[in-house]
Amino acid sequence: MTEPSLSQDRPAIEVKELCKNFGDNEVLKGIDFHVNQGEVVCVIGPSGSGKSTLLRCVNRLEEPTSGTILVEGVDITDPETDLDKIRTRIGMVFQQFNLFPHLNVLGNLTLAQRRAKRRGKAEAMEVARQNLEKVGLANRENAYPAQLSGGQQQRVAIARALSMNPDMMLFDEPTSALDPELVGDVLGVMRQLADEGMTMMVVTHEMGFAREVGDRVVFMDGGVVVEQGKPEDVLGNPQHERTKAFLSKVL
Amino acid sequence: MKPSTRRRLFRGVLYAIFIAAVAAVILVADWEAIRTSFLNPEVFGEQFPAIITTAAKNTIIYTVIAFIGGLLLGLALALMKLSPVAPYRWVATAYIELFRGLPALLVIFAFAFAVPIAFQWRPPGGTAGAGLIALIIVSAAYMAETIRAGIEAVPGGQLEAARSLGMNPSWTMVSVVLPQAIRIVTPPLTNELVILIKDTSLLFIAGMALNQRELTTFARDGVSQYANATPLVAAALMYLIITLPLTQLVARLEKRNKRGR
Numbered sequence: 294m295t296e297p298s299l300s301q302d303r304p305a306i307e308v309k310e311l312c313k314n315f316g317d318n319e320v321l322k323g324i325d326f327h328v329n330q331g332e333v334v335c336v337i338g339p340s341g342s343g344k345s346t347l348l349r350c351v352n353r354l355e356e357p358t359s360g361t362i363l364v365e366g367v368d369i370t371d372p373e374t375d376l377d378k379i380r381t382r383i384g385m386v387f388q389q390f391n392l393f394p395h396l397n398v399l400g401n402l403t404l405a406q407r408r409a410k411r412r413g414k415a416e417a418m419e420v421a422r423q424n425l426e427k428v429g430l431a432n433r434e435n436a437y438p439a440q441l442s443g444g445q446q447q448r449v450a451i452a453r454a455l456s457m458n459p460d461m462m463l464f465d466e467p468t469s470a471l472d473p474e475l476v477g478d479v480l481g482v483m484r485q486l487a488d489e490g491m492t493m494m495v496v497t498h499e500m501g502f503a504r505e506v507g508d509r510v511v512f513m514d515g516g517v518v519v520e521q522g523k524p525e526d527v528l529g530n531p532q533h534e535r536t537k538a539f540l541s542k543v544l
Numbered sequence: 545m546k547p548s549t550r551r552r553l554f555r556g557v558l559y560a561i562f563i564a565a566v567a568a569v570i571l572v573a574d575w576e577a578i579r580t581s582f583l584n585p586e587v588f589g590e591q592f593p594a595i596i597t598t599a600a601k602n603t604i605i606y607t608v609i610a611f612i613g614g615l616l617l618g619l620a621l622a623l624m625k626l627s628p629v630a631p632y633r634w635v636a637t638a639y640i641e642l643f644r645g646l647p648a649l650l651v652i653f654a655f656a657f658a659v660p661i662a663f664q665w666r667p668p669g670g671t672a673g674a675g676l677i678a679l680i681i682v683s684a685a686y687m688a689e690t691i692r693a694g695i696e697a698v699p700g701g702q703l704e705a706a707r708s709l710g711m712n713p714s715w716t717m718v719s720v721v722l723p724q725a726i727r728i729v730t731p732p733l734t735n736e737l738v739i740l741i742k743d744t745s746l747l748f749i750a751g752m753a754l755n756q757r758e759l760t761t762f763a764r765d766g767v768s769q770y771a772n773a774t775p776l777v778a779a780a781l782m783y784l785i786i787t788l789p790l791t792q793l794v795a796r797l798e799k800r801n802k803r804g805r
Contacts, residue, residue, distance in 0.1 A: 352708055354708060377712050380707065380710040381710035385708040393705070395723045404711075405706070409715070
């Protein structure tokens with residue numbers, strides 16, 4: 294399958310004046326945000342700050358109330374846009390893994406390749422095995438999700454997203470549901486992805502990961518972007534009171 | 545009085561009442577009448593083999609037809625009820641509320657006698673066939689609600705995962721939601737099956753040719769023929785042989801599902 298070639302100067306994700314209300318509750322109040330090609334952007338902030346909602350708007354799991362979202366230059370808020378096609382280019386990893394419990398690991402990795410990308414069985418299996426190898430679970434291809442630890446499930450979920458050969462990956466608090474001793478394996482896989490040049494938007498509470506792997510850190514609070522910049526600046530020398538208050542609690 | 549003494553005394557009273565009740569039944573019951581009317585060995589023997597080769601066989605055939613028909617129609621209704629297109633939802637809701645609100649016997653009666661005359665319709669299998677179609681229509685209403693509940697019980701994260709991978713709504717339903725919903729609804733649907741086995745007895749109202757008779761019709765004819773109630777006992781035994789393993793199965797499936805999640 295051939296994908297249209299991307300121009301390097303165009304941001305992978307560009308969000309303009311994004312607002313999102315849940316009823317009377319304003320969760321996002323005019324967000325301007327972008328992720329460049331090959332960039333790793335970590336979004337941090339207190340719970341309820343709207344960071345997960347922002348991420349979920351990028352592949353339209355949430356319907357924006359107003360504003361525009363461009364993914365590789367395509368306006369995904371336009372009703373004429375083929376959302377399913379765009380979504381095959383955006384990998385997503387959930388806090389709760391959301392593996393398909395009725396399918397084994399290989400089934401989880403091949404289902405969407407076959408149904409959405411229309412790949413043949415042999416090709417889908419080959420891609421799946423390559424990605425299982427990448428996340429270090431080549432020996433568990435016949436296991437069912439219930440037989441895996443949380444950390445293994447999340448790595449399978451990452452491999453499932455990668456099997457669509459996405460141009461970018463969205464991570465929604467990927468380690469928040471894990472036992473502490475299992476967090477490292479998942480972060481290791483994410484770090485490896487970043488090293489390979491994957492475009493990543495990561496909503497996380499892992500400040501160490503944001504500092505070491507992030508190209509840029511975005512701090513959100515109360516539905517707005519308060520502060521952003523290089524990790525060492527935002528985390529090491531925050532300029533805003535709200536950033537300082539948040540970091541003093543989590544660091 | 546100490547609480548432990550009181551508890552023991554209370555339990556003793558319960559046992560005494562139970563023993564008195566059993567003794568009263570044994571003494572009062574007319575065992576001779578029960579034996580000759582309900583447990584006549586000759587009449588019991590006369591039931592075989594037709595009670596198995598015709599009656600039990602037909603009960604099972606009618607149940608399987610009604611269950612499969614009801615399941616397919618029920619699935620269609622459940623999907624209609626969850627449809628984004630409002631008129632589909634209205635039709636499904638009206639259908640489900642109508643047929644869950646009517647006695648199955650009335651619907652069977654209408655299909656066997658009123659509908660064929662009104663529309664010059666010759667139902668396959670005669671009036672019994674028409675009654676069976678009515679049973680499909682009624683059971684579909686119950687199964688639709690069960691299936692809808694099963695579909696809605698699949699966690700929302702499953703839908704989000706499938707859609708985020710670029711799968712369209714139809715594929716998401718077929719390969720992600722329905723397989724999990726089927727697992728959730730297997731115990732309640734097996735319950736529906738047990739209810740359906742018993743409801744095939746309502747088909748007696750439709751009237752049947754000799755080779756179409758199911759267990760209840762067969763037993764009723766036997767009662768008239770021998771002027772004895774033993775055929776009812778034989779039919780009851782047959783029903784229990786079919787239903788008891790299924791109710792056990794439901795219990796085991798429910799236990800498994802509780803463990804599974």
